[in-house]
Amino acid sequence: MSNRPAFSRYADVVLLAILLAVVPAIAADSSYYLRIATLAVVYMGWTIAFNLIFGHTKQLFLCLGALAGSASYVTTVLIQQLQLSPWITVPIGVTAAAGLGALFSYVSVLRGLGVIFLGIVTLAFSLIFQNLVLGLRQFTNGETGLVTRGLGFALLDRPVAAYYLFVVMLALALLVYCVVMGSRMGFAFRALSDDELTAELSGIDVAACKIIAAALGSAIIGLFGTLYGFYDGIISPSLFSFVSVDIPVLISLLLGGMRTRLGPIIGAAVFAVIEEFVRPFGQLNVLVYGVLLIVLFVAFREGLVVMLKKALGFSIP
Amino acid sequence: MTATLFDGIVQGLQLSLLAVGITLIYGLGGVLNLAHGQLAVLGGVAAKLLLDWGAHPVLAGIGGIIAAGLFGLLVDRSLLLAAYRYRGEERLLLGLILTLGLSFVIDGYLNYSFSEFSLTLSLPIPSVQIAGIPMRTAGLTTSVIAVVVFLALFALLRWTLLGKTIRSIIESEVGAELCGIDPARTRTIIVGLAAMMAGLAGIAQGLFSSLGTEMGPEFTILGLLVAVVGGVRSINGTLVAGVLLGIVNAFASRYIGAYVAFIILLSVAMATILLRPSGLLARFT
Amino acid sequence: MRRSSKRIWGRGRDVIVQVEGVHVSYGPALVLREVNLEASAGEAVAVIGPNGAGKTTLLKTMIGMIRPTRGRISYDGQVCNGLRAFETARLGMIYVPAEKELFPGMTVLENLELGAYRKGRDTSERLSYVFDLFPRLEERRKQLAGTLSGGEQQMVAIGRALMGCPKVLLLDEPSTGLAPKMVAVLYQQLAKLKTAGLTLIVTEQQVPLALRLTDRAYVLEQGAIRLSGKSADILGNPEIKAAYLGVT
Numbered sequence: 001m002s003n004r005p006a007f008s009r010y011a012d013v014v015l016l017a018i019l020l021a022v023v024p025a026i027a028a029d030s031s032y033y034l035r036i037a038t039l040a041v042v043y044m045g046w047t048i049a050f051n052l053i054f055g056h057t058k059q060l061f062l063c064l065g066a067l068a069g070s071a072s073y074v075t076t077v078l079i080q081q082l083q084l085s086p087w088i089t090v091p092i093g094v095t096a097a098a099g100l101g102a103l104f105s106y107v108s109v110l111r112g113l114g115v116i117f118l119g120i121v122t123l124a125f126s127l128i129f130q131n132l133v134l135g136l137r138q139f140t141n142g143e144t145g146l147v148t149r150g151l152g153f154a155l156l157d158r159p160v161a162a163y164y165l166f167v168v169m170l171a172l173a174l175l176v177y178c179v180v181m182g183s184r185m186g187f188a189f190r191a192l193s194d195d196e197l198t199a200e201l202s203g204i205d206v207a208a209c210k211i212i213a214a215a216l217g218s219a220i221i222g223l224f225g226t227l228y229g230f231y232d233g234i235i236s237p238s239l240f241s242f243v244s245v246d247i248p249v250l251i252s253l254l255l256g257g258m259r260t261r262l263g264p265i266i267g268a269a270v271f272a273v274i275e276e277f278v279r280p281f282g283q284l285n286v287l288v289y290g291v292l293l294i295v296l297f298v299a300f301r302e303g304l305v306v307m308l309k310k311a312l313g314f315s316i317p
Numbered sequence: 318m319t320a321t322l323f324d325g326i327v328q329g330l331q332l333s334l335l336a337v338g339i340t341l342i343y344g345l346g347g348v349l350n351l352a353h354g355q356l357a358v359l360g361g362v363a364a365k366l367l368l369d370w371g372a373h374p375v376l377a378g379i380g381g382i383i384a385a386g387l388f389g390l391l392v393d394r395s396l397l398l399a400a401y402r403y404r405g406e407e408r409l410l411l412g413l414i415l416t417l418g419l420s421f422v423i424d425g426y427l428n429y430s431f432s433e434f435s436l437t438l439s440l441p442i443p444s445v446q447i448a449g450i451p452m453r454t455a456g457l458t459t460s461v462i463a464v465v466v467f468l469a470l471f472a473l474l475r476w477t478l479l480g481k482t483i484r485s486i487i488e489s490e491v492g493a494e495l496c497g498i499d500p501a502r503t504r505t506i507i508v509g510l511a512a513m514m515a516g517l518a519g520i521a522q523g524l525f526s527s528l529g530t531e532m533g534p535e536f537t538i539l540g541l542l543v544a545v546v547g548g549v550r551s552i553n554g555t556l557v558a559g560v561l562l563g564i565v566n567a568f569a570s571r572y573i574g575a576y577v578a579f580i581i582l583l584s585v586a587m588a589t590i591l592l593r594p595s596g597l598l599a600r601f602t
Numbered sequence: 603m604r605r606s607s608k609r610i611w612g613r614g615r616d617v618i619v620q621v622e623g624v625h626v627s628y629g630p631a632l633v634l635r636e637v638n639l640e641a642s643a644g645e646a647v648a649v650i651g652p653n654g655a656g657k658t659t660l661l662k663t664m665i666g667m668i669r670p671t672r673g674r675i676s677y678d679g680q681v682c683n684g685l686r687a688f689e690t691a692r693l694g695m696i697y698v699p700a701e702k703e704l705f706p707g708m709t710v711l712e713n714l715e716l717g718a719y720r721k722g723r724d725t726s727e728r729l730s731y732v733f734d735l736f737p738r739l740e741e742r743r744k745q746l747a748g749t750l751s752g753g754e755q756q757m758v759a760i761g762r763a764l765m766g767c768p769k770v771l772l773l774d775e776p777s778t779g780l781a782p783k784m785v786a787v788l789y790q791q792l793a794k795l796k797t798a799g800l801t802l803i804v805t806e807q808q809v810p811l812a813l814r815l816t817d818r819a820y821v822l823e824q825g826a827i828r829l830s831g832k833s834a835d836i837l838g839n840p841e842i843k844a845a846y847l848g849v850t
Contacts (some may be wrong), residue, residue, distance in 0.1 A: 023516055060410070072474075111591055112592075113590065113591075113594070114406060114409070115404075115406055115409065115410055116349060116409050116410070116413065117590050117594060119413065120541065120545060120586070120590060121587050121590050121591070123538075124542075124583045124584075124587045125587070127538065127579070127583055128583050128584070130581050131576045131577075131579050131580050132576075132580065132584075133577030134576050135574065135577060135580070156543075200358075218548060246419070247562035250414075281429075282429065283425055283428045283429040283432070284425050284426075284429050285425070286421045286424055286425035286428070287421060287422050287424075287425025287426055287429070288425070289418075289421045289425070290417075290418040290419060290420065290421030290424075290425060291418065292418070293414055293415075293417060293421065294396070294414075294415055294418035294419065294422070297399075297411060297415060297418070298399045298415070298518060309389030315377045373736065459769075467751045479718060481708070481712060481715070482716070482719070484705070484707070484708060485705045485708065485716050486708055487707055488705040488706060488708065489704065490697070491667075491687075491703045491704075492703035492704060492705055493688075493705075493716070494667075494686070494688040494691065495687060495688075495691055495696065495697055495698075495699070495718050495719035495763070496688075496692040496716045496719045496720070496760075496762065496766065497688050497692040497718070497719050497766060498688055498719055499686075499688050500688070525814040533709075554750060
């Protein structure tokens with residue numbers, strides 16, 4: 001741990017907090033831009049989670065959308081069918097997501113699955129989720145989706161309040177990340193991402209690290225997923241599809257920088273901007289995703305944070 | 318019921334064509350090609366373009382297959398070079414992401430430029446009777462072609478020097494190098510072959526149903542599932558797995574529902590990975 | 603002498619393999635330091651040392667599986683630093699790794715035939731030479747290589763290398779995992795190869811075997827050559843005896 005005073009160690013976070021806080025003022029009357037900012041914050045949260053799961057513990061989860069969607073659908077359906085309060089169902093949804101994530105991690109550790117096979121298993125789950133939602137029409141209303149307006153927290157129905165709620169959630173996620181990375185577990189993560197075998201031989205419980213990272217990450221994904229579901233007023237399977245969630249998150253993480261503190265946030269922000277530019281081209285946005293993936297993975301793997309560090313000489317951890 | 322069985326076999330063979338390509342590229346290149354379905358679509362698109370320019374259907378089909386093969390070669394010699402610089406899991410991960418990105422590039426471009434596209438071929442005789450069972454000639458033709466291709470592949474692998482070279486690289490890339498074999502050259506040949514088989518599968522889709530530009534991901538997923546169940550290193554396994562899964566899918570779709578059928582396929586694949594990663598059928602082949 | 607063995611015996615320069623000032627790093631760790639080694643045509647050279655000394659790394663660097671960060675490797679008069687493993691194999695410097703890297707799903711015969719890949723057509727003469735050397739392989743020629751015992755697999759590995767008409771054979775710990783009787787038989791056959799004029803470079807942890815087979819030896823410890831000279835001298839060296847032979 002460095003000896004700089006706490007303020008300078010977290011100066012970048014404070015700066016970020018200020019930036020995020022003034023967004024509604026800048027967005028002024030444009031509900032369109034406020035909405036984009038809000039969505040960007042949701043994706044920032046998801047990307048922080050993916051950073052824990054994939055960036056630090058190398059678990060290729062290709063089911064982020066399915067995890068978020070599972071939490072959201074579980075929450076919503078419980079409210080609809082059993083008339084429970086969101087205060088009860090949201091934790092249930094989050095737990096469901098965390099449980100699923102931990103399960104995948106546990107099984108993969110147990111069976112010694114490599115990155116690829118875990119990726120295929122989670123991809124399969126992603127598709128199972130889509131088809132389950134589409135198939136269980138009685139509960140989920142299939143492709144048309146479920147209306148969530150009025151079901152969730154009232155706060156989420158007001159744009160500015162919703163934005164700040166998500167920022168607070170983001171701060172929470174970042175806090176969890178910082179606490180974990182600052183602890184002994186964080187040290188274990190760093191050793192793990194360097195060389196798994198060596199870490200294991202040094203006495204680090206690699207399996208526990210992976211499962212905990214997966215559970216925490218999945219919980220964060222579930223939390224943002226449920227709140228996001230309420231925010232839009234309607235949930236549908238396409239909202240949580242592989243192309244809608246997993247790909248942007250993957251690109252954002254690569255863009256910002258894996259295993260960095262603010263990388264996920266910066267990456268998601270930049271990605272939101274890119275998306276805006278590509279929006280008028282319709283179907284071509286997928287092409288841009290593809291090009292980004294290729295370019296990032298081949299030429300640009302360290303991400304913006306590291307690049308800025310080198311270019312500007314200061315540190316964004 | 319026999320109609321469903323027939324459909325299942327026809328579809329299954331088509332899936333096997335796709336899956337075998339994925340298996341070969343994985344075995345020889347150590348890369349899981351997530352853009353494989355897009356290669357199938359490209360074959361179909363090329364064939365349609367040739368048809369529109371007035372080519373005879375059979376020539377258009379062959380042209381489509383060759384176009385898909387050439388594109389595969391191009392990808393191997395350019396994009397994938399970045400992945401081949403590494404070995405083992407790093408190469409696997411990099412190849413996965415690169416081909417994923419490629420699949421999006423192809424999808425995005427095709428869906429944008431050919432949004433109204435549909436390849437539908439038809440044969441002069443829609444259906445024949447064999448042993449008292451009516452069968453669609455489209456299905457028959459594609460099945461026969463698929464079987465011929467597989468037989469040729471088996472013959473190649475078993476008896477020719479190229480085939481033995483391919484098998485040796487799959488079994489031990491290092492060992493093959495130590496024998497003086499250049500894995501990169503053999504791999505390029507195989508990627509071309511795999512791409513051609515994918516192109517054939519795409520054109521086949523246009524023959525017994527219709528091919529749309531958005532079908533790429535579906536082909537990739539199905540091919541991947543079959544490859545996984547058959548064993549990503551076993552070529553015989555993918556043939557058997559493809560036919561079996563095709564039959565299962567046909568019956569499940571007909572009697573239970575398309576969504577559930579797909580979930581069954583996915584679950585079988587997941588179960589294979591978790592219980593017997595070398596492939597459910599690898600032991601028998 | 604049989605014609606095939608005459609082909610095996612290189613007619614190149616006297617010094618057929620030369621390693622000069624080679625450094626190899628894995629990231630920040632220096633695995634080989636200032637390694638100098640040479641072998642003349644027809645010589646048998648041993649490289650001995652403890653586990654992790656870098657013996658395998660040295661051999662892999664020589665054929666091009668690993669890139670040296672510094673230094674030069676020459677084979678048969680030409681520098682071969684930039685060459686890939688399959689290229690050096692084609693030129694005649696063939697490596698038999700400790701893991702053997704056979705093709706388990708293919709028969710013994712197919713494994714051997716693939717070894718002759720670079721030489722194409724007529725393999726029958728070399729095949730009979732290999733079967734003469736390892737008669738058990740002839741018995742098992744249709745058997746899948748993966749089902750053979752450790753010793754038989756080692757024979758296939760060496761036989762496969764021989765099929766490629768090597769001028770230099772690099773053997774990485776050939777005695778590993780073999781029963782003592784098997785090891786004795788193996789080394790008898792290696793001695794025959796040496797008599798036929800093949801250049802051998804052998805790494806071993808079983809020090810006496812290697813030193814008795816070879817003319818000269820290098821002692822590699824922690825990535826650097828500690829000692830080199832005639833094998834007989836090294837065998838008699840009291841330090842070596844203490845360190846590797848447990849004799850005090």
